[in-house]
Amino acid sequence: MKRDTILKSFQATGVWPMDAEVVLQRFNNHTLEQDKALEIGQHGDGDSWIHLxxxxxxxxxxKAKVEAKQLSAAVHSLQTNNDILHTKIDGLRSALLTKKKHNTRSYTMDLHQNEQDTGGAVFWSPKKLRDACAREATKRDEAQREKLQKREAREAKAAASFLKKQHAEEAKAERQRLKEHRAVAKKAAAEERDAARARKKQQQQATTSQKSHDRPNKRTRETSHKVDKIPAKRRRVAAPRSQPEAAPAPPPAPPKSTRTRSIRAPKKYSE
Incomplete structure (x- = not known):
């Protein structure tokens, strides 16, 4: 490679003479019109009320017109609200970035280094890298499988709980239906008993009224017969008190035989 070509390459990359703008200009793809449009679009953002x-x-x-004053007040109000909104957005962004930083975890690939003493030098071959990638893929698959199993277990548990609750509600409804049916049957039986009692009472009252209606005539007939059959009173003759009263007759002797066995009379009856 020639000396002039090397110097031109140094100058093109900003190595010598040292010039950082040569490299930075390659990352600045905005044209002049885009920069002006960006500057115009930034009016109203930040502390640009003075520019507005x-x-x-x-x-x-x-500016003394009423419309001009109203327009100025409206622009000022909009700019103030814009500043407040930008402040809130910046705060939310910073909080989100902080949360993302907290949730970020370090990731180190396990390459299964041998425990041999190599003097501090470690060689990473493509085969070791492929093996490590395969192990990491297996771990991810296992973790995904465990998550899937846990989710299925949660869904099965939720389904079982729902079925249990549904069965409990159905059993409760069935108990309530049977209770209402028993209450209706009990009420009907009570009404039937009351009706039977009422009929019986009515029959008793009818029988009593019929008896009471027939009883006066019978009593009148019986009274007339009794009046005719009353005998005349007889005079009693008192016995003389000097004669002793006769002793009561002894009781008859018991029978001497029955249908199947003989009975021996007591000694006092045999004398």
């Missing part, structure tokens, strides 16, 4: 006021003063000739 200058643009308003340049655009409006008569």
């Amino acid at each position: 006021r200058k643009l308003f003063d340049a655009a409006v000739a008569d």
